[in-house]
Amino acid sequence: MPVSDDFQKAQRFREAALPYLDDVYTLARYLLRDASDAEDAVQECYLRALKHFDSYRGPAMKPWLFAILRNVCNAEYARRAHSHAAIEDTPGAADQTPIWQEGDASPETEVLRSRDAGAIRKMIDALAEPFKETFVLREINNLSYREIAEAVGAPVGTVMSRLARARAMLRAAWMAEEEHSK
Amino acid sequence: MTCDEAKILLHALLDNELDAGHAREVEAHIATCPTCKAEFAAQQEMKRVLADASLRYSAPATLRARIEASMPQARPQPSRRSVLRGFAMGSAVSALAASGVVAVVLRQDDQQRILSEVVSAHLRSLQAGHLIDVVSTDQHTVKPWFNGKLDVAPPVIDLTAQGFTLVGGRLDYIDARAIGAVVYKRRQHIINLFVSQTASTEHRPPKTQTMQGFNCRRWGERGLNFWAVSDIGNDELAEFVDKFEVAMKANVEG
Numbered sequence: 001m002p003v004s005d006d007f008q009k010a011q012r013f014r015e016a017a018l019p020y021l022d023d024v025y026t027l028a029r030y031l032l033r034d035a036s037d038a039e040d041a042v043q044e045c046y047l048r049a050l051k052h053f054d055s056y057r058g059p060a061m062k063p064w065l066f067a068i069l070r071n072v073c074n075a076e077y078a079r080r081a082h083s084h085a086a087i088e089d090t091p092g093a094a095d096q097t098p099i100w101q102e103g104d105a106s107p108e109t110e111v112l113r114s115r116d117a118g119a120i121r122k123m124i125d126a127l128a129e130p131f132k133e134t135f136v137l138r139e140i141n142n143l144s145y146r147e148i149a150e151a152v153g154a155p156v157g158t159v160m161s162r163l164a165r166a167r168a169m170l171r172a173a174w175m176a177e178e179e180h181s182k
Numbered sequence: 183m184t185c186d187e188a189k190i191l192l193h194a195l196l197d198n199e200l201d202a203g204h205a206r207e208v209e210a211h212i213a214t215c216p217t218c219k220a221e222f223a224a225q226q227e228m229k230r231v232l233a234d235a236s237l238r239y240s241a242p243a244t245l246r247a248r249i250e251a252s253m254p255q256a257r258p259q260p261s262r263r264s265v266l267r268g269f270a271m272g273s274a275v276s277a278l279a280a281s282g283v284v285a286v287v288l289r290q291d292d293q294q295r296i297l298s299e300v301v302s303a304h305l306r307s308l309q310a311g312h313l314i315d316v317v318s319t320d321q322h323t324v325k326p327w328f329n330g331k332l333d334v335a336p337p338v339i340d341l342t343a344q345g346f347t348l349v350g351g352r353l354d355y356i357d358a359r360a361i362g363a364v365v366y367k368r369r370q371h372i373i374n375l376f377v378s379q380t381a382s383t384e385h386r387p388p389k390t391q392t393m394q395g396f397n398c399r400r401w402g403e404r405g406l407n408f409w410a411v412s413d414i415g416n417d418e419l420a421e422f423v424d425k426f427e428v429a430m431k432a433n434v435e436g
Binding site: 009013014021024117120138164170174 | 189190191192193194197199224225228229231232235236237238239240241242244245246248249250252253254312
């Protein structure tokens, strides 16, 4: 009977996918920077995931859901495109971002002040894509490099260099803010 | 190894992503290069500060409920409601005349449906790995766990001394809404206590119904609806509810 098949599939999907709701929602919040857009995107992500659940054979559930969420968010970016910048994944754009900002600041003497979560979230929000998503997937969603590569559809080497840049940018922003607040 | 390479690989070292051979190479470079050494120390420190900050978000309970509601449900929604609604819409006069009856029938129908959902939720919770989201026998651990997950704060009361051991809490879904479930054990029997918000603040005395061999005792108190579900006997379940109510009253007044 199709109704009970559908229900059983939904039940299996629930058990496999719903435990990651907070993870998916966290990524959506960072990618979209808006609570209600994030909710819509996550709901759409779960709808799509359920639809394609029959053909799901791995990778691990978490990166799979993240990959779907990214697609949903990219569509949202495209919709916003007239007012916001879309995810820029061209090496050119990335190269223009100032990254290694060690300059004359000697990092070993600069101790970062602990900031409240809100201030840190804001700094992460301000990171450019695709560095932000790589950073969030690694540092907040705790994915391995390989899982990140699966979620974003890029080679592990690319993940590694994006992560290095993301962290350098974040640290620079952090130091700049501390400088500013002195 | 050049500094350019090291500046990327030191992150992989930081994240434990390098095999032993590469890790040694990066470590060797860092040991001899002050710039990379400083960068490594700085990144290590940032990672530590970040790990201490709570940067994750929790999905709102409403989002969970929305997703649940969009999935195929166990049983097709009872058609009786829509039939009755259609009937009531049919003629303004007969609707007026019938409205009292319709309201009563609908409420009972709703209650029956919710009872069956409560029993299903209880059954679901008994499957391996579904019982508890937060495992603790400490009410001061279980209660705060619900914060931010629900629009109510379910009373979590330790009844161990009264013979009902608190074992944890869980989020569940009844009537397409997120609802708190506090889990107790009596010998080897599980008792799920479901708690949801209600508009009515009046006290509704406990009433036991039986469905699929489970006893469900339902009551209302201080704007909350309670359903205690278990396979323990009627009298034991009533005892549980009595003790819970007494303890809750003591908590509120004390």
